[in-house]
Amino acid sequence: EPEVTQTPSHQVTQMGQEVILRCVPISNHLYFYWYRQILGQKVEFLVSFYNNEISEKSEIFDDQFSVERPDGSNFTLKIRSTKLEDSAMYFCASSSGTPNRQAFFGQGTRLTVV
């Protein structure tokens, strides 16, 4: 069964450093998403991406964040100048858009900022 894959599964970084989280969405999907989940809290929407551009972003997704689809398969989330409060699970998801639009999630990257 096709699946969304994310790498790395766990990333530890020093405060102030930049990280890139990588995702390979399901191949025929058109909509891509990043979410984060701080430990013990709800899943929070960050950004959606369609047709090679951001279609929606939340108030969390400020200038510290950027997304890119550098080739036909990868979808990346870059976090610049990481802060302690960026520590969370980051989930990538993709959706075909039809027929029932559900998002399929990757297993997540646990980001720890120290």
Add this chain to the structure above:
Amino acid sequence: GQNIDQPTEMTATEGAIVQINCTYQTSGFNGLFWYQQHAGEAPTFLSYNVLDGLEEKGRFSSFLSRSKGYSYLLLKELQMKDSASYLCAVLYNFNKFYFGSGTKLNVKP
């Protein structure tokens, strides 16, 4: 965002039936999804409703009333492995999923 509300925690007994409710803002609504999430894992898709009524899938059923901005997930014949968080998610404007805070379900023997 979008005030998706669901109870924080519920407890039920193995073999019983439990109903988890979800309310949401109706403006821009394009579909409602239920996901299951075990601790430390990714959410996994359970069900999808876009029209009013009940969708049944094995032990799990999901109901939607669009006019009321209301859904519920019904779990029958509860098993211990059903202990998890259940997330209500709403698709708005065709390109943004918002999640509720999740309902932690504890299944007791």
